[in-house]
Amino acid sequence: MTDAAYNFAYLDEQTKRMIRRAILKGLAIPGYQVPFASREMPMPYGWGTGGVQLTAAVMCPEDRFKVIDQGADDTTNAVSIRAFFERTAGVAATTRTDEATLIQTRHRIPEAPLRAGQVLVFQVPIPEPLRFLEPRESETRKMHALEEYGLMHVKLYEDISRHGHIATSYAYPVQVEGRYVMDPSPIPKFDNPKLGDCPAIQLFGAGREQRIYALPPYTRVVSLDFEDHPFEASKADHPCGLCGATDSYLDEVIMDDAGRRMFVCSDTDFCGQRQAAGHRGKDAA
Amino acid sequence: MTDAQNSSKNFAKIFPKNLAAQAAPAPLLSVRDLTKSYGAHLGCADVSFDLFPGEVMGIVGESGSGKSTLLGCMAGHLRPDAGAVIFDTRRDGPRDTVTMSEPERRMLGRTDWAFVHQNARDGLRVGVSAGGNVGERLMAVGARHYGDIRAAATDWLGRVEIAPDRIDDRPGTFSGGMQQRLQIARNLVTGPRLVFMDEPTGGLDVSVQARLLDLMRGLVRDMGLSAIIVTHDLAVVRLLADRLMVMKSGHVVEQGLTDQVLDDPQHGYTQLLVSSVLQV
Numbered sequence: 001m002t003d004a005a006y007n008f009a010y011l012d013e014q015t016k017r018m019i020r021r022a023i024l025k026g027l028a029i030p031g032y033q034v035p036f037a038s039r040e041m042p043m044p045y046g047w048g049t050g051g052v053q054l055t056a057a058v059m060c061p062e063d064r065f066k067v068i069d070q071g072a073d074d075t076t077n078a079v080s081i082r083a084f085f086e087r088t089a090g091v092a093a094t095t096r097t098d099e100a101t102l103i104q105t106r107h108r109i110p111e112a113p114l115r116a117g118q119v120l121v122f123q124v125p126i127p128e129p130l131r132f133l134e135p136r137e138s139e140t141r142k143m144h145a146l147e148e149y150g151l152m153h154v155k156l157y158e159d160i161s162r163h164g165h166i167a168t169s170y171a172y173p174v175q176v177e178g179r180y181v182m183d184p185s186p187i188p189k190f191d192n193p194k195l196g197d198c199p200a201i202q203l204f205g206a207g208r209e210q211r212i213y214a215l216p217p218y219t220r221v222v223s224l225d226f227e228d229h230p231f232e233a234s235k236a237d238h239p240c241g242l243c244g245a246t247d248s249y250l251d252e253v254i255m256d257d258a259g260r261r262m263f264v265c266s267d268t269d270f271c272g273q274r275q276a277a278g279h280r281g282k283d284a285a
Numbered sequence: 286m287t288d289a290q291n292s293s294k295n296f297a298k299i300f301p302k303n304l305a306a307q308a309a310p311a312p313l314l315s316v317r318d319l320t321k322s323y324g325a326h327l328g329c330a331d332v333s334f335d336l337f338p339g340e341v342m343g344i345v346g347e348s349g350s351g352k353s354t355l356l357g358c359m360a361g362h363l364r365p366d367a368g369a370v371i372f373d374t375r376r377d378g379p380r381d382t383v384t385m386s387e388p389e390r391r392m393l394g395r396t397d398w399a400f401v402h403q404n405a406r407d408g409l410r411v412g413v414s415a416g417g418n419v420g421e422r423l424m425a426v427g428a429r430h431y432g433d434i435r436a437a438a439t440d441w442l443g444r445v446e447i448a449p450d451r452i453d454d455r456p457g458t459f460s461g462g463m464q465q466r467l468q469i470a471r472n473l474v475t476g477p478r479l480v481f482m483d484e485p486t487g488g489l490d491v492s493v494q495a496r497l498l499d500l501m502r503g504l505v506r507d508m509g510l511s512a513i514i515v516t517h518d519l520a521v522v523r524l525l526a527d528r529l530m531v532m533k534s535g536h537v538v539e540q541g542l543t544d545q546v547l548d549d550p551q552h553g554y555t556q557l558l559v560s561s562v563l564q565v
Contacts, residue, residue, distance in 0.1 A: 133410075146388045150395075150425025154410070154417050157424065160431055161416055161453050226431040 009056040009089040015039055019057035019212070023203060026214035031176030032144070033127050038210040048081060048106060049207025051123035055085065055104045058119055058203070065091045066100035071108040071249070071266030078106075095269050107170070109191040111248045111270035114200035116217060122185040124206040127213065129173045129183040149181045152224055160229055169234065175222050182213060182221075189223065190235045190249045196221035238263040241283030243274035311373055313338045313479060313511050314359070319368035321358050327535040328354035332368070334530065334540065338478070341505055341512045343526030343543060345519060345558065351535040352515040353483055359513065360400050360481045361390045372397075372479070395425050399472035403484035405464035408471070409456045415442060415467055416452040422475045441470040445500060462493035466500065473504065480505075480512040486521055498524050519562055523547060531555045 007013065015037075022036035041049040059065070065085055069078035073095040081104060082093050094100050097112040104121040114120060130140040133151045143149070152173050159167045172189035174196075176182050184195055185204055195202065195215060202215040215221065225231040236250040241262040248270055250263040262283050265271035275284070312335035321328040329351035336342050344352050357363035359370050361382055369381045375397065382390055394400070402408040409418055419438040420428070428434050439449050445466040447459075456464050465485065472480065485501065486494040502525055505512055514525055522529055522543055530540040531552065539552040550556045 133413075146391060148391065148425065150421060150423075150427075153424040153429065154413055154421050157420055157431065157434065158414060158417050161414055161435070225429075227429050228432050 006088045008061070009059045009085065009091075010041075011039065011053065011056040015053075016057040019053055022212045023054065023057065023214060026203070026212050027201070027216045029180075030215055030219050031180030031182040031213060033211040033213045035210055036212050038207045041207065042084075043080075045208040046125060047077060048104070048123035050205030050209075050212070051104050051106070051121050051207075052081060052084070052205075053207060054121045054203050054205040054212065055081075055102065056089075058121075059085065059089055059091060059102060061089070061091060063091050063102045064094045064100045066094050066097065066103045066269075068103065068105040068108055068110065068267075070106060071251070072268045074268065096273070097267075097269055107186050107188075108249070108266060109187055109194045111245075111265070111267040114194075114198055116199040118200040120198075120200050120202045122187075122202065122204045124183070124185040124204045124209075124211070126171075127183055127204065127206040127209050127211040129171075129181055144180060147179070149175070152181055153226070156224060156226065156229075160226070166225065166229055166231070172231075173224050175224060176215065177220050178222075181224070184221075188235075188249055189231070190233045192221075192223045192231070193233050195219075236263050239281060240265045240271060240274075241281045243271045243279045243284070244281040245271070245274055245279070310338055311379070312336060313340075313373050314513075315369075315371040315379070316359060317369040317371070319355065319358055319365050319370065321354050321363060321365045327351070328363075329358070329532070329535045332537055334537075336479075336511055336513065338511055339509045340528065341510075341514065341526045343522030343529045344513065344515045344532060345517060345522055345529065346532035347517060347558075350532040352517075352532055354535075355532070356481055356483055356513065356515045360398065361394060362400075375478075395422050396475055397478050399475075399477040399480045401465075401468055401472055401480065401482040401485050403487045405456070405461070405468045408468040409464060411455065411457050414453045414455055415447065415459070418456060418467060418471045419474050422471065426475060437474060441474050442467075444504070445470040446496075460493075462489055462497060465489065465497060469501065469504070473508070473510075476508070478511060480510055482512060482514045482516075484516050484518075485514065486516070486518060494521075501525060519547060519559065531558065 018037055022034045026034045039053060041052055043049060067078040067082045069075040072078060085091055086093055097110040102119050106123045128140055130143060130151060133155055134140050156166050170188050171183055171186045172192055174182055174184055174192060184192060197218050199217050201217060204213045223231040236252060238250060239246045240248060240250060242264050245265055248265045248267060251266045253262045253264060255262055314336040317333050319332040320330045332355055346352050358365040365383055370383050371379045372382050374380050416438040419441050420434040423434050423437060439452060442449055442452055447463055447466060456467055459467060486497055498521060516522060526543045529543040529546045531538050533554045539546060539555045546555060547559055550559050
């Protein structure tokens with residue numbers, strides 16, 4: 001079979017239509033999990049089947065497409081999803097955040113500020129923030145419907161009682177527009193403040209769990225916390241070893257088995273552009 | 286002052302509540318013709334009674350007599366087929382909780398009402414520490430200050446005789462009696478006015494039962510709680526309940542003051558029940 005045998009962006013038009021309807025509903029009710037008829041995709045669950053379906057449904061031929069996997073453009077997941085849409089849709093790919101119009105991401109929000117007209121698609125493994133606190137889906141839906149979110153604070157309480165501070169560092173629950181509590185996907189809590197008041201459209205897709213939810217532009221998003229233990233967007237307390245940035249989220253890289261380590265920007269595009277502009281960190285070659 | 290005056294003054298001092306009660310307060314809970322059947326099988330039928338503030342009501346009967354069905358209907362866990370459960374809410378006065386909207390009923394369930402399950406694990410979150418279990422109801426009604434929640438949890442663990450250093454342990458590491466006491470603390474922390482208890486001492490050995498009963502009696506008196514206790518253990522109602530209702534095959538066959546019913550049972554079934562208790 002040749003690549004031309006696929007419909008544009010792999011999915012058939014009826015499926016895209018169904019997904020677009022779910023997206024519109026999600027945008028109309030920010031933070032609400034809309035069920036949708038998730039399709040089998042040619043990749044395993046957990047690799048971004050939800051995100052890929054959202055991307056396929058909103059992609060246009062003139063889009064510039066970028067894929068992020070934990071901040072990087074060059075890791076397996078990012079490379080294969082980018083190649084997938086280059087083959088099935090023939091869209092132009094890019095690694096630059098500011099050039100891209102459609103960005104699919106796993107576990108990060110780019111460091112560069114997003115602008116109006118961009119769409120950010122998140123891959124979500126478990127869309128239900130209450131899942132590990134209340135195993136019954138029937139009950140969690142009821143809790144969302146009736147705005148009974150005390151349980152979410154029980155999780156944060158447990159964190160403080162065990163660790164002395166809120167130890168949840170990723171998939172940190174947020175409340176959207178003072179209504180729905182939402183799992184922002186496993187992004188580090190450092191990225192949580194970027195969710196709110198963002199000019200771009202943010203879409204969240206969970207393929208295995210068959211849920212879509214969304215944040216329209218300029219939505220109010222508040223990270224849950226306690227009055228005496230306020231939310232803190234934490235990161236490793238170092239500058240980037242390659243570009244010297246002090247305000248970006250860092251990955252810790254073990255250099256050898258003598259305990260040497262290096263902190264580098266998790267966002268490779270951001271780090272690369274800074275290095276190209278002449279910024280140098282202490283570990284730069 | 287004469288002796289007569291003196292003694293009546295002392296009486297008022299000792300029993301101020303009795304005198305106040307003569308002013309006939311509105312009932313806290315009025316149950317009217319409550320009926321629930323499971324298909325052709327009858328759960329409970331035409332149950333009516335009033336429960337007044339500060340009163341403890343016992344419901345006894347054998348297994349399958351409809352006690353738990355009745356309790357479930359009153360607490361909003363089951364939907365009755367007919368009848369009304371009118372609760373004197375803090376804000377809007379008497380409301381029928383059967384026809385009330387679900388959010389309102391669930392709100393009552395975590396503020397003014399409490400439900401103590403027979404099996405403590407049904408009423409606890411086993412994956413959450415004791416402190417978290419006690420704090421959950423506080424957080425559910427909007428408490429957002431960790432220090433305050435922690436202090437309230439510590440205070441309540443003390444009141445149900447659980448050592449404060451167990452606050453971060455999970456209920457799974459607790460003994461059966463401790464789990465039951467933790468469940469009670471978790472329920473009473475928001476200061477409910479009405480407590481539903483389903484066999485609170487079931488499955489506990491007698492010495493633990495005695496300690497739990499003693500604790501509950503103290504809490505009920507101190508907090509001025511109203512309670513409805515379903516049990517098949519006559520000793521429990523003798524100790525805790527002011528009034529008693531005897532159920533058989535879904536119907537109430539006898540009701541009255543506890544001592545009156547137990548010491549002078551009128552209905553054949555009650556007589557059987559009272560005489561069935563083993564004397565050691």
